[in-house]
Amino acid sequence: MKVFDVLEERGFIDQATYEDELRELLNNDKITFYIGFDATADSLTLGHFLQIRVMQHMQKAGHRPIALLGGGTTMIGDPSGKSDMRKVMTKEMIDHNADCFKNQLSKLLDFSDGKAIFENNADWILDFNLINFMREIGVHFSVNRMLQFDCYKNRMDQGLTFFEFTYMLLQSYDFLHLYRKHGCKLQLGGSDQWSNMLGGYELVRKLEQDKVYSMTFKLLTTAAGIKMGKTEKGAIWLDPEKTSPYEMFQYLRNVDDRDVIKFLKLLTMLEMDEIREYEKLEGAELNKAKERLAYEIVKDVHGEEEAKKSLEASRALFSQGVDSENMPTSEFDKADFENGKNLVELLNEIGIIKSNSEGRRLIQQNGISVNDEKVKDFAQVLTLDDFTDGSLIVKKGKKVFHKIKIK
Known part of the structure; x- marks a missing residue:
């Protein structure tokens, strides 16, 4: 089966520009495409994994991925889906995060012999001359139209800074730059990026008079409507x-x-x-x-x-079997339990609960067990006598297990 049909059958595709043309192109030609990853954390998430799977399907079909690290655009932060301005990050923090992304992506895609490419938009964005950029790029964007896009329209009541307003122009320029450098024909991204992606696709078509495309895939959500991961x-x-x-x-x-x-x-x-x-x-x-x-x-x-x-x-x-070494584990000094340690405080420390009130509520609902024994007392204290061979197991609900070890 051809790759567009594979993506469609598996349920990835949400929207695409000139869908019939794009289907023909992907199914019968080999192109270069890109997905951008803004470096807002020091690790990719399970939510990003859907995008990586798309890249793997495309690469398997002979297309060449560009993994674009957003070292430049992260300096601003995408306003899409945000009610407030994102926290401004330092360049050092962004560079570190981008390096972490690069390390993870290099294990999931084949970068040998030019089969995939890394780029970082910090390499061109951070050296922009404002007047030159606005004369070449800014003149092609209508403020009236941009304000109709959800990523900006939803922020008008809370306030939208010019700083954030420039994000779409910079992301759009990424497509133009990658087209000129690598002949990139397609940008892929999540459905929440549609308006940003249209800006880039239109910019390349306008300035280069060539056919390029944008395609979004559905966000990874559960049946309950929550983002997976x-x-x-x-x-x-x-x-x-x-x-x-x-x-x-x-x-x-x-x-x-x-x-x-x-x-x-x-x-x-x-x-x-x-x-x-x-x-x-x-x-x-x-x-x-x-x-x-x-x-x-x-x-x-x-x-x-x-x-x-x-x-x-x-x-x-x-199967309620024996403990395993692969269970999430926290280590404590033996001295921590010599005089007893409050269970609710321990649950807070290891991150199973967020607050003491949550711990008390779970205990009241029979939702906490220690070594398969339901906890009944909010004030229960754990001592060295509760440990077998230096460990005990705490369980929240039916499926969250955590081992406590003493050394």
């Missing part, structure tokens, strides 16, 4: 130091029954025939599909060994 503790990161392989596995293993087939299509490279077999499963049988979803993603992000360890640990927990 968001938890009470925060994002699911691709960096194993921020989210362990086991935690990622457990998050994916516990997705809603309504989501598992959709996520298999979007987030794994499994063949559609195999996914259609999983689609026939119902009820508890769907756990097989969830397990495969978790295994495939952890394998591709962290390697097969970590995927196998996470699978083993997960199965042990779901």
Whole structure:
């Protein structure tokens, strides 16, 4: 099957300019395309992984990806979907984040022999001469039209700075620069980027009189309408130091029954025939599909060994089996428990709860266990007697486990 049809069948595509032309181009030619990643954190997230999968499908079909690191545009910050101005980050912080992104992307795409390219828009944006930029680029943008786009219109009541207003012009220039340098014909991105992407696509067509295209894919959301990869503790990161392989596995293993087939299509490279077999499963049988979803993603992000360890640990927990070394773990000094340590305070320290009131509420609802014993007392204190072979296991609800070790 041709790549446009693959992306369509798996449910990626949201909008595209000149869709029939683009289908013909992608299915019958080899092009260079790009996706931008603003360096707002020091790790990519599971939300970014959908974009990476699109790049992998495209590269597999012979197209050349440009991974554009937003070292320049991050200096401003995309106003899309924000009610307030983003926090302004230092150049040093942005450069560090961009390096982290580059390291992660280099493991997920094939950059050998020019099959993929890294670019950083700091290389051209930070040296702009304002007057020259406005004379060449600014004259092609209508303020009236820009104010009709949701990314700006939704900010008019709260206030919109000129600083943020320039973001669309800079992102649009990225497309023009990559077209001129690499012959880039297509920009891809999430559906929330549509208005920004139209600016670049129109700019290249206007200044270069050539056919280029933009295409967005659907944002990764759950059946409950929540962005996938968001938890009470925060994002699911691709960096194993921020989210362990086991935690990622457990998050994916516990997705809603309504989501598992959709996520298999979007987030794994499994063949559609195999996914259609999983689609026939119902009820508890769907756990097989969830397990495969978790295994495939952890394998591709962290390697097969970590995927196998996470699978083993997960199965042990779901069967109420023995503890596993792959469970999220916190280490404490033995002295911390010699005189007893309040359980609710401990839960706060290890990040299982956000506040003491949440801990008390969970205990009241029988939602906290220590070594499989339901906790009944808000004031319960843990001592060295609660540890077996130097460890104990705290459980929140049915699926969140955490090991406490003493040294």
